[in-house]
Amino acid sequence: MAVTGEEAIFGDSVITTKLDSAIAWARESSMWPYIFGTACCAIEFMSVASSKFDISRFGAEVVRFSPRQADLLIIAGTVSYKQAPILKRIYDQMTEPKWVVSAGACACSGGFYDNYTTLQGIDRIIPVDVYISGCPPRPEAFLEGLMQIQKLQAKPSKYLEKRSKRDFKGLLDA
Amino acid sequence: MLSMCDDKIDFDRKENNHYIVKLSDMKKAIKFLKESENYNFLLDITAVDYSKYKENHSKRFAIIYLLKNKDFDNLVILKAYLNEDEIIDSITDLYKSANWAEREVWDQYGLKFKNHPNLKRILNHKEFMGHPLRKDYPTTKGQLCTKTDDLMDEMVPKLKAKGYENHEDLMFLNLGPAHPASHGTIRNFVALEGETIISAVSEIGYLHRGFEKSCENHTYNQIIPYTDRLNYCSAILNNIAFAHTVEGMLGVELPERGQFIRVIIGELSRIIDHLVCLAANLVDMGALTNYWYLYNPRETAYTLLSKLTGARLTNSYMRIGGMTHDLYDGFEEDLKECIKDVEKGMDDSLSLIEHNRIFQDRSQNIGIVSGDDAINRGFSGPNLRASGVNYDVRKNNPYYFYDTFDFDVALGSVGDVYDRMMVRFEEIRQSIKIINQAMKKLPDGEINVSNHAISFPKKQNVYSNIEGLMNQFKLVMEGVKVPKGEYYRSIEAANGELGFYIISDGSGTPYKVKVRPPCFYAMSALGDMIEGEMIADAVLDLGSLNIIAGELDR
Ligand code: SF4
Numbered sequence A: 001m002a003v004t005g006e007e008a009i010f011g012d013s014v015i016t017t018k019l020d021s022a023i024a025w026a027r028e029s030s031m032w033p034y035i036f037g038t039a040c041c042a043i044e045f046m047s048v049a050s051s052k053f054d055i056s057r058f059g060a061e062v063v064r065f066s067p068r069q070a071d072l073l074i075i076a077g078t079v080s081y082k083q084a085p086i087l088k089r090i091y092d093q094m095t096e097p098k099w100v101v102s103a104g105a106c107a108c109s110g111g112f113y114d115n116y117t118t119l120q121g122i123d124r125i126i127p128v129d130v131y132i133s134g135c136p137p138r139p140e141a142f143l144e145g146l147m148q149i150q151k152l153q154a155k156p157s158k159y160l161e162k163r164s165k166r167d168f169k170g171l172l173d174a
Numbered sequence B: 001m002l003s004m005c006d007d008k009i010d011f012d013r014k015e016n017n018h019y020i021v022k023l024s025d026m027k028k029a030i031k032f033l034k035e036s037e038n039y040n041f042l043l044d045i046t047a048v049d050y051s052k053y054k055e056n057h058s059k060r061f062a063i064i065y066l067l068k069n070k071d072f073d074n075l076v077i078l079k080a081y082l083n084e085d086e087i088i089d090s091i092t093d094l095y096k097s098a099n100w101a102e103r104e105v106w107d108q109y110g111l112k113f114k115n116h117p118n119l120k121r122i123l124n125h126k127e128f129m130g131h132p133l134r135k136d137y138p139t140t141k142g143q144l145c146t147k148t149d150d151l152m153d154e155m156v157p158k159l160k161a162k163g164y165e166n167h168e169d170l171m172f173l174n175l176g177p178a179h180p181a182s183h184g185t186i187r188n189f190v191a192l193e194g195e196t197i198i199s200a201v202s203e204i205g206y207l208h209r210g211f212e213k214s215c216e217n218h219t220y221n222q223i224i225p226y227t228d229r230l231n232y233c234s235a236i237l238n239n240i241a242f243a244h245t246v247e248g249m250l251g252v253e254l255p256e257r258g259q260f261i262r263v264i265i266g267e268l269s270r271i272i273d274h275l276v277c278l279a280a281n282l283v284d285m286g287a288l289t290n291y292w293y294l295y296n297p298r299e300t301a302y303t304l305l306s307k308l309t310g311a312r313l314t315n316s317y318m319r320i321g322g323m324t325h326d327l328y329d330g331f332e333e334d335l336k337e338c339i340k341d342v343e344k345g346m347d348d349s350l351s352l353i354e355h356n357r358i359f360q361d362r363s364q365n366i367g368i369v370s371g372d373d374a375i376n377r378g379f380s381g382p383n384l385r386a387s388g389v390n391y392d393v394r395k396n397n398p399y400y401f402y403d404t405f406d407f408d409v410a411l412g413s414v415g416d417v418y419d420r421m422m423v424r425f426e427e428i429r430q431s432i433k434i435i436n437q438a439m440k441k442l443p444d445g446e447i448n449v450s451n452h453a454i455s456f457p458k459k460q461n462v463y464s465n466i467e468g469l470m471n472q473f474k475l476v477m478e479g480v481k482v483p484k485g486e487y488y489r490s491i492e493a494a495n496g497e498l499g500f501y502i503i504s505d506g507s508g509t510p511y512k513v514k515v516r517p518p519c520f521y522a523m524s525a526l527g528d529m530i531e532g533e534m535i536a537d538a539v540l541d542l543g544s545l546n547i548i549a550g551e552l553d554r
Helices: A005-013 A019-029 A040-049 A084-093 A105-109 A139-153 A157-164 B023-037 B098-109 B152-161 B211-215 B220-228 B232-250 B256-284 B288-309 B331-353 B357-363 B371-376 B381-386 B417-441 B459-464 B466-478 B518-529 B535-544 B549-553
Strands: A033-037 A072-076 A099-103 A130-132 B018-020 B041-049 B061-068 B075-082 B087-089 B112-114 B171-175 B187-193 B196-203 B485-493 B496-504 B512-516
Touching: A019 A139, A033 A040, A033 A084, A040 A072, A040 A139, A040 B232, A040 B288, A072 A084, A099 A105, A099 A139, A130 A139, B023 B061, B023 B075, B023 B087, B041 B098, B041 B496, B041 B512, B061 B496, B098 B112, B098 B518, B152 B187, B152 B196, B171 B535, B187 B535, B196 B518, B196 B535, B211 B220, B211 B512, B220 B232, B232 B256, B232 B485, B232 B496, B256 B288, B256 B331, B256 B417, B256 B535, B288 B331, B331 B417, B357 B417, B357 B535, B371 B381, B381 B417, B381 B496, B381 B518, B417 B535, B459 B466, B496 B518, B518 B535, B518 B549
Parallel strands: A033 A072, A072 A099, A099 A130, B018 B075, B087 B112
Antiparallel strands: B041 B061, B061 B075, B171 B187, B187 B196, B485 B496, B496 B512
8 A cells, every 4th residue: 555645745754544543542552440359369369460471561660659640450359248348448539530340250350259258249349341250360361351351442432432432330339 | 186175175186187176175175285286376367258169157257376386397177166246266366376377367257356456358448249269259349449448546546555645746657558669569557756756557468369268269280370479589499388288188299309490490599589588688778789789699590490381480399199291301501500600699698797887786686586486476587586585397397307417506596677687697608508419319200190180291291191181181281189078288488387278178179278378467466566666667667577579367
């Protein structure tokens, strides 16, 4: 295909694209995760962050412990009823567009803790974008989950707008 | 044996190795044991609800105290029967460790203590109704929590005792439960004057996952995966502790090869547990490079463990009466590789910190716990040894041929952050020494107890003949039948004395399981330890105690 427009004049030194895709590209290559690590799954996340699996290959190594500075919430571990209000508070403090990964059986469904203290899945409290299976998920699975989020982030801004208006009512939303 | 107390405490009535004492005499009995017989280490307090037990007991509940003597070689279990409305005398004035233990009994069983400083829930949340370990509490009945506790009911009396009547000049701050330095989900609530902590209280239970209740509707082998997730940094040691206890109840011992494999894999778990603890502690200190040096050898260990067990972290390698399978071909080379990596990581890290002024200034004389205090608070493992107390279950109460291995117990002299870290570094070296000796002596032969009622049949038998199939079916569906009894046994896990107190009614499912979690007692000391220190030191104190939330909150 013949090159036309600015690219024909300036050669390789410019790339034209849509604003939407440029922003999405920036967004998906520099995620700032907040690790809500409560249990064993969080130990596996330590492996994801360390040299062998190296989460920085995906531009997501700047782990933030302030929800106001993070756009990706990774819940790795069991969430009990006692913990639930805290999780909700943290989620509420994050600004849009925000993404949620539920990592491991416990976060997804309570795992094998079917009892009086364990919340049977964090999606009863906050909306979840990607679920990762495993008890704990292997580091590769964590990375796969991350890539799924990147795919969502690459969607056009209309999708984001709609998404931010989504209607979610969890157990703790009175 | 125990001598009789001055007046009428009847120590001779024994049931199952338990001394039965009248509830009203219990405190006197414990006091006597502590003061005259030097039983100054309170291991654990727990209770039982007998309402669904096959045999009738005259009273619904029993309260149980486990005590060890000064030389840590004798265990005494005291038990008193009581009904719901009877009140127990608190022993918090005798043992500081009793404070949280009694709160747990109240929380889980609803038994009340007289003269306890603040008898409130500890594992379950404030809005929780009922007491989950009572047999009539339905296992799956969850209760929503909407608010967190402000903890002022604990903070205000503490401040008052320090002479702070009004708190206008103080700043209150939550460290956790969602905080990078909280190592999981632990909350410390502190009152600050500048950067100095005036008073601190801790709240736990955020990772309470109902382990003990879940045990009551699973067979013994089904519980093994749950034990993985107690101290998930060294899952196999938890497997071993549990299987070891049940084997004790069954009165069986593993064949030699089985025992040796448990030693080897157990020590490897200890090593990788200490590695995470040290790596995280050094990150908290700002020494990030050490994290890579110390954490990366874990990857080699993970590779070995996933080859051996199929899982990296949650291995479930042990079974009642043995383990899933033998070592694989080439295990020895992989193990050597793994140990080489650990040694290298340790050398690299130590060369950065050992003679480093910043490291020493940050860690020495911080968070000091004296030996006597550590015992009184129920510390065990590296935390206790860092305070100079020579207690290691492997030496004082040897199991699995530990008395035949040549290894030293690492002891600290001050009991500060530095000692706790250095003791762990040294223990890694000692564990390597044990592994090397065990590999040399590793005998051939069976790994599992040869008893159809306990060990699973070989897979080829299950698939090719009816006896094997039946055998497998019965063990899976009904579980290993454990003789009736009440039993405590422990091992030296990475964090200290990890014990299980199990009550069996003769079926394949335990009637009650109680973990003696080393973290729980270490954590209960933190509030007092950090008072007078800076916030930055508090973070190191917490890390150096190696609190693992899974084991702490169960
Ligand atoms: S999913 Fe498994 S590994 Fe993860 S927190 Fe739950 S029990 Fe632990």
